[in-house]
Amino acid sequence: MKKNLKDFLPLHLRLGNDAEATAEQYLLQKGLALICRNYHCKCGEVDLIMQDTNLLVFIEVRYRSNPYFGSAAESITARKIQRCRNTASHYLQSHRQHSHLYNRFDVIAITALQSKQEILWIKDAF
Numbered sequence: 001m002k003k004n005l006k007d008f009l010p011l012h013l014r015l016g017n018d019a020e021a022t023a024e025q026y027l028l029q030k031g032l033a034l035i036c037r038n039y040h041c042k043c044g045e046v047d048l049i050m051q052d053t054n055l056l057v058f059i060e061v062r063y064r065s066n067p068y069f070g071s072a073a074e075s076i077t078a079r080k081i082q083r084c085r086n087t088a089s090h091y092l093q094s095h096r097q098h099s100h101l102y103n104r105f106d107v108i109a110i111t112a113l114q115s116k117q118e119i120l121w122i123k124d125a126f
Contacts, residue, residue, distance in 0.1 A: 019063035044083030072109035
């Protein structure tokens, strides 16, 4: 059996990558168009940047395998929100071709529930 580089990542990183892929597919099915995955700069990282008609959407993906300590959506801190906003500002300054679009910050919260995943899409989350 051939192994991918992904197979050597720690479990939490593999789960995070899988959650981002799930979120991307979910949003593509909802009609959004992918602009960028994992945009990062010195300010932080945005998991997905997508376009929803005339909106540029910055998306934070959160995953929880066990909601015992809080849901995926509840795991977003004020610091994380500020880092997302700063990273989005950097993106907009670096990619002027999107300057005509309004922007929005969404959250995709994925929680593992026994044999399935629950996906919650929070539009205009912050």
